[in-house]
Amino acid sequence: MIYREAGEFKTSYAADQGLLTIPMDRWFVIGLVLFAFIGMPLVGDEYWLGSIMIPVLILAIAAMGLNILTGYAGQLSLGTGAFMAAGAYMAYKVATNLSFLPVPVAILAGGGFSAMIGVLFGIPSLRIKGFYLAVATLAAQFFLLWLFTHVDWFVNYNLSGVPAIADYHLFVDWGPLVTGAQASVEARYLFVLVFAVFLALAARNMARCKIGRSWMAIRDMDIAAEIIGIRPLHTKLSAFAISSFYCGVAGALWAFCFINNVEPGAYEIERSFQILFMIIIGGLGSILGSFLGAAFIFLLPITLSQLPGWLGLDVPADVITHLEFMVMGVLIIFFLIVEPHGLARLWQIAKEKLRRWPFPY
């Protein structure tokens, strides 16, 4: 009985409706968040914070976005990369042309612009479903990226086409530098972390409220959703909007806090697939799964490339690349067939086992 669920009785519906109803879960999450905010910047070095934690958190935000659309509302999308790009380019435009606005506002504006684009490309979802919708979002992916790279307005007529992100203070010219090459890695990490935590909280809240239930209703059976008064178009478009908002914020953070420029290559179709794999492996319809999946998919190639060294083996780099593809392929097939709820579900099962420990049944 390491992990207790039984014996915890809720005496009000308010308590039962809570986010983390089991005290041990609550303490675990509070501890994790505290560690992320205080412990991590203290113990993490430049490499851990700057090259692992920042990208994992940003990708987790994008994964939450796709999970809202695909995992909760059941609408398959391959346009994640493009929605991220929309956020990055618009945040860049706002930050450079409306420089009186603080940089967090520019990043949120990127999310807002991406939400609008998401709604536009979500309209066909009323008529087409599944595979065909995926193809439509694929068209969005290619069209939008073409647009951003061919219309010079988006990059302020920058000749290289890859404009650098300036060093911005948190509030215009007050507070620490949070973006660009001069900003400290701790500041950039904490900046991204704040976005990730608040967006995760908002996603969990939406998931347990009316809007989340209407997404799941549309996903599970749209005709039954209609007879209880859910408007399908409205509901699907709200999922597209909020999903794209998350992706847009993630794309903007990627440019502002990770690679320090707006590089279209970061938002190609490969990115869309990467995020899709994250939610498949992490768990469809799970916020926790979005984080687990992001960490797993991002760390897998790094681990695989380091592994031979740790084991003292001499494996050529191209073999490792092949190995990476194979492991990824096998994992995706495994999760799709055996455990569609992904790592998040495995975590739940582990908790159930812990609850019974040391008794096998």
Next chain:
Amino acid sequence: MSEMMADNENGRIGGELLSVDNITLRFGGVKALTDISFNINKGEIRSIIGPNGAGKSSMLNVINGFYKPQEGTIRFKGKNVNMKPDLAAKSGIARTFQNIALFKGMSTLDNIMTGRMLKMKAGFLSQAIYWGRAQKEELENRAFVEEIIDFLEIQSIRKTPVGRLPYGLQKRVELARALAMEPELLLLDEPMAGMNLEEKEDMSRYIIDVNEYFGTTIALIEHDMGVVMDLSDRVVVLDYGCKLADGSPDEVSSNQAVIDAYLGVAH
């Protein structure tokens, strides 16, 4: 018959709630409904019976706007309606399906909570921070849903994903979701199909209770004649999309055309 008169005197049954006028519905060449007219009064249990393929489910689908009839009109609460399903829900019509239409990935509780959708008005920002109106609404509606859960005696499966429930319980959850909408008119498409005797008795009791305590008007499609005769105030009989008879259970069951077309075949 005398029982019905007594009900009328007690004021259980009021004036006309829904009227179906000259409805004709075609699927390509197939006529699913031909010139059907009948009405449903406030507070009554109105059964629709007929052999397989008679057009019963199609009739309900026309009433709540799933199918558009080629001819005829539906009047609900005195107003001509040309419904879409979500508008029907808004105006107070709830239903269950012949083939259960629950949200399989969601828990019993969440399924029933979706029935409260139209009662909840909080904006999405309020929901995102789970503060103020959204939180208040969640708790109020949860309390209401718990009453329905108690009423239908499904407390123990609150948190179970409905996909894992046995058939009989799924039917009950679907009824619970419809009741959560506090409908004025409840359309039940074969709520007891595939149930054993005991489950049928339970379900019959729930239907009677809903009708009596909440005053909900009920349109019921059912194949079990015993149930129909016991529960209904009036029965309309369809056969090959045409109306064969309409009246009290006694009148209908002694109607020769009905006996020939339906009862004779079924028994």
